[in-house]
Amino acid sequence: MTLYAQIKLAKRGKLLYNSGMKIALFGGSFDPVHSEHVALASAAKETLGLDRLIVIPSATAPHKLSGAVASAQDRLELCRIAFRDLNAEISPYEIERNDTSYSYLTCERFRAQYPDDELYFLVGADMLENFPTWRYPERILNCVTLVAGGRGENGAERAAATIFQKYRKRVVLLPFTGKPVSSTEIRVKLAFGKKPAELDEAVYRDLKEKGIYSHPAILPALALEKPERREHSYRVAVMAAEHASAAGADREKAILAAALHDCGKYVPLSSPLLKGFRIPAEVPQNVPPSVLHQYTGAYLAEHEFGIRDIDILNAIRFHTSGRENMSQLEKLILIADMLESGRDFEGIGELRRAFDSDIDEGLRACLARQLRYLRDKNFSVYPLTERAYEWIARQK
8 A cells, every 4th residue: 555545544543543642753874863853853843842853863865874883773873862851762663664764655654553643743943954955855855844053144034935935845944053063972982981961861881881882902002192192093083984975985994094004103112012113115215204104003003903804004004105005995095194183284175175075186285295395395205195196197
């Protein structure tokens, strides 16, 4: 039976539902669920006088490169914890479908289940601006009324006006302006053993106990670094993770590679940790001291911390020098190492803009600047860096 046939039968009284309720659907990856998710849902419940709030964690969101990081069961349980004070229902519908989570399918399914109720679909202001690019927006609007948080400068009112003009459907704007929260940055904080202020205490405790978003290699590797170097590695990981999707790299590999990229920085060659280390035979052997740690870092990552993924190892191994035929992850880590938010040198804004525009253009600009700096200072130029620049320059 089709969804619309179910609706028709329901209206004839063949199916029994509670009618006349105000129900809001709140979907998302919730990877992880954080304070702003709860604050938005709370504002909707109070403003609309909701009878029911249904939170629907997604299986694989269409805009995610590699899907959620936490397991489906973990995200369901964490949502139960986070939304406990709102008496929300946590629905496994999209997860049990085990397919890409398109909102039109979810809205049609719940409209069929609740044909006589007021059905709302809760979104953040940033999502509202992209709504016309969603799959079958008309079908969504035929089932639900969009509800968005935020007014004024965040563009919600402008986006709502655009939707009304295009689809002749109103959008309910809540008297709520959320704080900017990055789920990606929360995941990096957790990976680095930091406590994100944006997480409910019970959610944080559950994440920490289960080791979600962490990796056993990260904290031991960071222990080899000085405190200021650990903060640098954190900022590299944030930049790499935030740009991973656009760069065509795996976000979790980017976090791990960034976390370990400088683990050899302060480990002397005489250390027992480097017993058996040799500079790889296939690279130039006249390695400047400023470059050597990329090789020792890759050795430690593999032999001390158990990393076996060759792309992660190569991202560490060539993060300072670069090389020909770099992978997307290798490019990403080299650039993030050079341009992370704590760096400040003349021309860095231009380099960041180039990176934001295109990863290859960003790499070309970064390597050009690096070569220029080394030559201006009469420092030794490692041949791999020259080869890397010549290679990326030919890709234009």
